[in-house]
Amino acid sequence: MEYKEDDYLMISGIQHFKFCRRQWALIHIEQQWAENVHTIVGELMHKKVHDPYLKEKRKDMLITRALPVSSRMLGVRGECDVVEFHKCEDGVKLYGHRGLYQIFPVEYKKGKPKISEEDILQLAAQAMCLEEMFSTVVTEGALFYGETRRREVVAITEELRCQVKEMFQEMHQYYERCYTPKVKWSKRCNGCSLKDICLPKLGKAISVKDYMNQVLLEEEV
Known part of the structure; x- marks a missing residue:
């Protein structure tokens, strides 16, 4: 099944949905929002990262920021904080660049690593969008946490992919019904x-x- 662009949901919504289905519905269906210290800190952190005009090249690695991504199969759109393209022998071709590259998404989060999976699911959703857009396989990505100042590498497993698909299917059903749990x-x-x-x-x-x-x-x- 493929979704029309008018029916696309926000990728970032999966973290709200995993945390609390009612929270997701209030934000994404009822358009309710309120700030607190946690949301403000997170927003400031993303503003530092999200500069779509800032591109870097470090030896055999290209770095892009605020890269728009989407998926017809999932029916979602959004932005990746950072996507690294690592030069390799088996990867994808990039317009204007020689060689092949492996794709590695990086999502920035405030605080420290969570026990729950909402951040991991958001990263996996971004990876699945990149796979569809570049016709490749993204095997892993990373979560960077502001409090620890460290990356947590995440394997993009089939189990994660199945969770993402099922959650977005449920989200689309709620959205179509305008249902707030x-x-x-x-x-x-x-x-x-x-x-x-x-x-x-x-x-x-x-x-x-x-x-x-x-x-x-x-x-x-």
């Missing part, structure tokens, strides 16, 4: 910039019917 409160909600819009703790409140039944049971006792 119900809230499921957890401790992670405290760090979300949308908590005052989402009001997660209201999701824990019982219904009037349940409340009245509870009161009646207490009176009987």
Whole structure:
């Protein structure tokens, strides 16, 4: 199946969707947004990286920034923070450059590596877009974290590719239905910039019917 460009979703949305499906729907379907210290720090970090006019050449490596990417098969579009093209014996040809190159995407993140997979899934989605655009295979990429100032190399496995495909299929289904899932409160909600819009703790409140039944049971006792 191929998607039309009008139906494309944002690649970056996969990290919101993995973190919280309701958060993704509030941002990408209902167009709700709010800033907090975490989002501002992340935005400042990306501004330093995203200069589409800045291209570098370091020996046998070409570096591009803010490279637009998309995929008809996934129905997504977005930008890669950094894509490195490493000269090799078996790779793709680049217009205006001699030789063959291997593609290596790098996604910049604030903070430190997470236990959860939202950053890894976003990087894998970018790699899959690059594979489709350049008719090649991207075997790995990296996540650079601002707090540790280190790269974490990520293997782009078939398992990751399957997760990305399934998640974007679900996201497209939600988007077509304009469906915002119900809230499921957890401790992670405290760090979300949308908590005052989402009001997660209201999701824990019982219904009037349940409340009245509870009161009646207490009176009987």
